[in-house]
Structure formats: structure tokens, C-alpha cells
Amino acid sequence: MLTKRIIPCLDIKNGRTVKGVRFEDIRDAGDPVELAALYAKQGADELVFLDITATNEKRKTLRELVREVARHIDIPFTVGGGISAVEDVEVLLQNGADKVSINSSAIQHPELITQLANRFGSQCVTVAIDTKHTAEGWKVFSKAGTVDTGLFALDWAKEVVERGAGEILLTSMSNDGTKNGFALDITGEISRQVIVPVIASGGAGNQQHFLDVFEAGADAALAASIFHFQEVSITDLKHFLANHHIDVRY
Numbered sequence: 001m002l003t004k005r006i007i008p009c010l011d012i013k014n015g016r017t018v019k020g021v022r023f024e025d026i027r028d029a030g031d032p033v034e035l036a037a038l039y040a041k042q043g044a045d046e047l048v049f050l051d052i053t054a055t056n057e058k059r060k061t062l063r064e065l066v067r068e069v070a071r072h073i074d075i076p077f078t079v080g081g082g083i084s085a086v087e088d089v090e091v092l093l094q095n096g097a098d099k100v101s102i103n104s105s106a107i108q109h110p111e112l113i114t115q116l117a118n119r120f121g122s123q124c125v126t127v128a129i130d131t132k133h134t135a136e137g138w139k140v141f142s143k144a145g146t147v148d149t150g151l152f153a154l155d156w157a158k159e160v161v162e163r164g165a166g167e168i169l170l171t172s173m174s175n176d177g178t179k180n181g182f183a184l185d186i187t188g189e190i191s192r193q194v195i196v197p198v199i200a201s202g203g204a205g206n207q208q209h210f211l212d213v214f215e216a217g218a219d220a221a222l223a224a225s226i227f228h229f230q231e232v233s234i235t236d237l238k239h240f241l242a243n244h245h246i247d248v249r250y
Contacts, residue, residue, distance in 0.1 A: 070096020179205025
């Protein structure tokens with residue numbers, strides 16, 4: 001059985017780590033290079049770096065900052081934001097990324113998933129799905145959560161896997177930043193119905209929330225503010241999970 005992964009997320013805006021609630025009310029959370037180095041030292045299994053305004057600002061990810069973060073960590077490093085072509089991925093991999101995360105570009109051009117998987121391998125391709133609970137069910141939103149795509153989260157998750165995605169980063173916009181817990185229903189449903197790992201994101205507020213989402217079926221859990229503001233330490237979290245029979249890596 002694969003160990004469950006704990007993944008801090010660095011949401012980047014103007015070169016700084018930021019955090020909001022339901023993708024709004026953004027506030028500063030610190031220097032990304034310092035935070036990355038701290039999390040690697042504390043035992044994080046991976047690190048995710050998301051340039052959250054790159055797509056809406058129609059620009060590429062901050063390659064220099066990616067390179068600087070990569071210099072300070074020795075754990076797998078996923079980078080997303082503003083990726084729309086094979087060439088963008090080549091640049092990021094050359095600057096220290098191990099994997100890339102695509103979101104809006106995958107929705108606009110689903111064939112990009114297959115192109116990247118064929119060029120770099122499925123293990124390099126994470127598709128991020130931002131989902132919100134609506135009257136119709138869990139729908140997919142793009143462009144930093146501003147556009148309702150009309151897609152249903154489960155249907156889109158199945159499609160991206162068929163197209164070659166090696167992993168899904170599932171963020172519940174309804175839970176994001178609330179610290180009320182992950183969206184266990186949609187996370188569990190997608191985890192059961194796709195064959196690739198699912199990273200749960202959005203809503204972590206305490207150690208119990210991680211246990212809950214792993215028991216629901218998630219392969220990894222991502223969080224931001226509770227780590228950035230030292231509300232939960234990665235070391236303590238892993239001890240808690242191990243004591244509750246969750247297989248984690250020390």
C-alpha cells in the first residue's frame with residue numbers, strides 16, 4: 001500500500017505566498033522560498049507551487065521563483081499556473097519542477113493533457129480541478145474559480161484520466177480556506193472511480209480533517225494556511241495519522 005502524502009501548497013501572487021477564503025479575500029502568508037525550505041525540513045512529502053494569477057493575467061509562470069524554490073528543497077515539486085503548451089512545461093522542468101499542474105488550459109484544450117502525457121509521461125501531468133457545490137451538483141470552475149464550465153467534477157475527472165493525467169488535484173471551492181474540513185463526498189466519489197491518485201484540497205483546519213479525508217479515499221491531502229500560520233505542524237500531523245493507523249512516511 002502506498003503511503004499517504006502531506007502536501008503544503010504555495011499560492012503565489014506578485015512573488016509572495018498568499019492565502020484566501022473561497023478564492024477571495026487574499027492575504028499575505030510569507031516568503032515562498034523560506035516556506036518551501038521549512039516544509040521540506042519538517043517532512044512534507046511534496047510541494048505544490050501555484051501561480052494563481054498567471055492565467056487571468058495571460059502570462060507565464062514565474063520561472064525564476066520556481067528555480068529559486070527548487071534550489072532549497074529535496075522533495076517532489078509540482079508547479080502550476082499559466083501553462084498552455086508543451087514548451088511551457090519544458091521551461092518549468094528545466095528550472096526544477098518535477099511535475100506540472102494544468103487547469104484552465106486543460107478545459108479549453110483537453111488534447112493538451114494527452115500531448116503532455118505523451119511527451120513527459122503521465123507521472124508528470126497533474127490536472128487540477130476546482131469544483132463548487134451547486135444546485136446541480138459538483139461543477140467545475142476555471143480561470144481561478146471565476147467561470148462555470150458547465151462540466152460536472154466526476155465526469156471531468158474520468159475524462160482527464162482517460163486522456164493521460166497521472167494525478168488529480170481536487171480543490172473544493174466551497175470548502176477552501178474555511179478550515180471546516182475537506183469535501184469528503186466528492187473527494188471520496190472521485191477517488192473510488194478513477195485509477196490515479198487524488199489529492200484533496202480545500203478546507204483543512206485540524207489534524208482530524210486529514211484523517212477524515214484519507215479514510216474517505218484520498219491518496220494525498222494538500223493544505224496552505226494551517227501550515228503557513230503554524231496552526232498545525234507537519235511533524236505532529238504525521239504522528240497523529242500514524243497513531244490512527246494511516247501509513248505515512250517519516
